Amino acid sequence: MAAVWQQVLAVDARYNAYRTPGFPQFRTQYIRRRSQLLRENAKAGFEAGPRRRYLRLRAQLLAQRYGPLSEQSSCRACSHSLVAKCNNPLSLSQDFEEEARALGARGHRRSVSRGSYQLQAQMNRAAHDDRPPGGLVPTAAAEASRAMAGDTTLSENYAFAGVYHIFDQHADQAVPKVAFAHDDRHLLACCSWDGTLSVCRLAPGPPAVLRVLRGHRGPVADFAWALSNDLLVSASLDTTLRIWAPSDGRCVREVPDPDGAPLLCCVFQPLNNNLTVVGNGRQGLHVLNISTGKTARGGSARLGGRVLSLCFDAPGHLLWAGDDHGAICSFLFDVATGKLTKAKRLVLGGGAAVTSISARSWISREARDPSVLVSARGPGARLLLYRVVDTEGGLQLKRSFPVAQGTQPVRSIFCPLMSFRQGACVVTGSEDACVYFFDVERSSRAVVNKLQGHGAPVLGVSFNCDESLLASSDARGQVIVWRREQK
Structure with missing residues (x-):
């Protein structure tokens, strides 16, 4: 119940x-x-x-x-x-x-x-809709939709330029991930290779670091907010998963990795935040009960390489995992028990490593296909957009964008709001120290915005809930919060 x-x-x-x-x-x-x-x-x-x-x-x-x-x-x-x-x-x-x-x-x-x-x-x-299914956005024109959106273009809508604030509490240590809290415009967290996490508040009042979460004995590779924002879970190279109370900075529980391996990624189960999935450096994938600290029965699997990235679909029934050998595996997830059933496997090839996966049911109100966005590092690094083609998480490539990513764990995201405008936007970091906005419907000149301000490779990007702010983090510990231009 x-x-x-x-x-x-x-x-x-x-x-x-x-x-x-x-x-x-x-x-x-x-x-x-x-x-x-x-x-x-x-x-x-x-x-x-x-x-x-x-x-x-x-x-x-x-x-x-x-x-x-x-x-x-x-x-x-x-x-x-x-x-x-x-x-x-x-x-x-x-x-x-x-x-x-x-x-x-x-x-x-x-x-x-x-x-x-x-x-x-x-x-x-x-x-009875007879629109062609070939594209992500099947309509050739959407006059009513554009009118509802204020008749602005995609480029105008994502005209981020001004710097709202810069955080540097993790100076000289990489910040691999930054993430706004769910449905919150001003609560932000980030993790660092210095072994700590930070919780920041952007408003009301001047932006400030509310608290620094200390306890890990090694770099923190990933973290995730619980749905209600009352908990944070973090994965560290010290082989432990920690559960935090961001309101006061307490470490609620420490859970060792079942394989005793460095933890590289973690994600909450969307419909049952008592379950967390972790990926480690020994090819292991485990579903952990954060209340008991135990692995769920049937909740373990193996990939072909180190597990670098994890992502659920919104209903929480499909899980994708990416490794450093360029493989993306999908799993059917039993919400009640935490059991994993391996479904599909896709190999990118070419020495790629999957550093980021994110999923979206619809990219915009005009786009009906559930989609998965993948960042791949290595030779021929690129940002890949896939269509989810079946109930087992099978993927079909739709778009590919070149991105500077040779060795760093760069992340990418979908824009959170479904837009009435034609086109749909995704955002990615890059090793050339820039943040890129891509319109996934453009076959040429897909870059609709480019933010320059970092002095090191940009690793993490995150929107707040209403897309008024964008946070980006880099390999030297700097976090920049960008604000949307006001027209």
């Missing part, structure tokens, strides 16, 4: 940035209240079956309200059952009614039956 409620909260959290965009404090209060309601209802001992049906229903209604941000499942297959459930008030749980009252108080109340009718109409239009 706890796993189902965590999935419900995860669905809500993914849509949280779109609720009351002018009142970020309400979004925080909303998620806390939802978490409280789910915990209280879980104690009542409801059966898991109705809760899972409720989860599917809620995900579809939120997709209808805010747009399908992350769900990859087909809406057509469940349209008739969804309408039937929506028209049956007995199928709605008490906490869903609480949610309806909360939305109503903010002026967003909607009739369930009316919402289901609109959703079915939308799905029927999609079912």
